[in-house]
Amino acid sequence: MVFRSGFCSLVGRPNAGKSTLTNALVGSKIVITSDKPQTTRHAVRGIVTRDDAQLVLVDTPGLHRPRTLLGERLNDVVRSTLAEVDVVGFCVPANERLGPGDRYIAAELAALRAPVVAVVTKTDVASKRQVAEQLLAVTGLGDEHGGFADVVPVSAVAGDQIDLLAGVLAGHLPEGPLLYPDDVTTDNDTESRIAELVREAALEGVHDELPHSIAVTIDEIRRRESGLQEVFATIHLERDSQKGIVIGFKGSRLKHIGTTARRGVEALLGEKVHLALHVAVEREWQRDPKKLDRLGF
Numbered sequence: 001m002v003f004r005s006g007f008c009s010l011v012g013r014p015n016a017g018k019s020t021l022t023n024a025l026v027g028s029k030i031v032i033t034s035d036k037p038q039t040t041r042h043a044v045r046g047i048v049t050r051d052d053a054q055l056v057l058v059d060t061p062g063l064h065r066p067r068t069l070l071g072e073r074l075n076d077v078v079r080s081t082l083a084e085v086d087v088v089g090f091c092v093p094a095n096e097r098l099g100p101g102d103r104y105i106a107a108e109l110a111a112l113r114a115p116v117v118a119v120v121t122k123t124d125v126a127s128k129r130q131v132a133e134q135l136l137a138v139t140g141l142g143d144e145h146g147g148f149a150d151v152v153p154v155s156a157v158a159g160d161q162i163d164l165l166a167g168v169l170a171g172h173l174p175e176g177p178l179l180y181p182d183d184v185t186t187d188n189d190t191e192s193r194i195a196e197l198v199r200e201a202a203l204e205g206v207h208d209e210l211p212h213s214i215a216v217t218i219d220e221i222r223r224r225e226s227g228l229q230e231v232f233a234t235i236h237l238e239r240d241s242q243k244g245i246v247i248g249f250k251g252s253r254l255k256h257i258g259t260t261a262r263r264g265v266e267a268l269l270g271e272k273v274h275l276a277l278h279v280a281v282e283r284e285w286q287r288d289p290k291k292l293d294r295l296g297f
């Protein structure tokens, strides 16, 4: 039997379902998802190990036309990531018509050496007819750009065709050995996973521009003499007005964020954790190269 291994990147416009699909493929929660666009800031790797292949997934932020400096950096990250992967999964939701965003991405992908597998996502929220029409539309879009290697409909939420997709993606990898031990599902470091859990909790139920303005840094992780694990994190915002939203009446929302995030961190570390959150306003951090550097972008 031939064993294959290599890297795969899932791309698609914001909200296309990339993070959820990554989680479904990997089978454990490693990437934050949210119903707000552009919540994925870091390229997080998930690792799918099968009998016949090992697929290392690089989850990328939404590929979109740059608006702010942050947007430009995201696209740089996306482009340099894409140049290195062996196969690309281009995600398009089954329940939304193809738009300019999809066309823009399809045109970008045509320049890559890697084969592109089109993935029609969220089939559980589309009718059979909608799915069939989307498969045709996506195939047509591919034909305008030299053709997609495969077109696969999936539902990450219902778990439909996820295994099949993993097999299709793996089939496009070169022959090669295991790149990571077979019991590893992610090589993302603990610190950034904790930061993501805090950010995810802070984003919960927020209905405005806030998601684009939140970054989380981990200031310190230390063990008290009593043995209790302590984590100190800062939530960075862009404007004073956002502070009220995050902190809430008499600190109630911040407390809720802390409780939610702590549960996730405890599950991640497998022990009780004391999580201390601090909120800081960094004016216009998205547009300031120095601040972007400091926040790790």
Ligand SMILES: Nc1nc2c(ncn2[C@@H]2O[C@H](COP(=O)(O)OP(=O)(O)OP(=O)(O)O)[C@@H](O)[C@H]2O)c(=O)[nH]1
Pocket: 012, 013, 014, 015, 016, 017, 018, 019, 020, 021, 032, 033, 034, 035, 036, 037, 038, 039, 040, 061, 062, 121, 122, 123, 124, 125, 154, 155, 156, 157, 158
């Ligand atoms: N019903 C259904 N919803 C889905 C499915 N996959 C994703 N979603 C939802 O679609 C929304 C966006 O999913 P994400 O996985 O965060 O999308 P993304 O492409 O990573 O988004 P960005 O990080 O903004 O680029 C979330 O509310 C998901 O719960 C699916 O298979 N079925």
